[in-house]
Amino acid sequence: MTEKNLPGTYSRFAAKYPDLAGAVEALGSTAKELGPLDEKTAQLIQLAAAASIRSEGAVHSHARRALAAGATEADVHHALILLVSTIGFPAVMAAISWADDIIDPV
Template sequence: MTDTIDDPTEDLPAAAGEFAEEYPEVWEAYSELGEATADGGPLDDETKRLVKLALAIGTQSEGAVHSHVRRGLDEGVDPETLKHAAVLAIPTVGFPKAMAAMTWIEDIAE
């Protein structure tokens, strides 16, 4: 992909961008699945972002936590609201994992 002006992979992390360039049909299908799942129910955008952040916390995916925090901030979600997702994770994933997630949130939010 030489034209980065209209390149939808331009803002992706390096690994995802490389994958999207190497497998554009798979990336397009994956993106369409994401859109379909987002549009498939009644949740508002902020709630969807918080659910996705919570899932990222639960799976201990630092990259996904960073991504959802970054997108949440871009969408106007308050940083304290994003941090609350990590606090809520304490009884479910345990204090150490929730604190790891809190540091990942703070990496981006502060």
């Protein structure tokens, strides 16, 4: 993972299981290299998927990565709002709150 300020849980996992962490990272990189989507679009798709499985940590990670790839707050919110008819309003609001942890940390 190339992010700075990696979450402590991930850092500890990667230190304990470096081969597995590397394999997971390589899988993600390989999947991205297979198609024409740019990094921002790929991260917004992964953000939506993270919201769909209600993974707070993954929403944090992909919101952070989307912003680093050039997404705006409006882009992140829109990617999540688009899910309202699929995953429901409460799940979207939870995901927005998790994304906002990254967009505007208190």
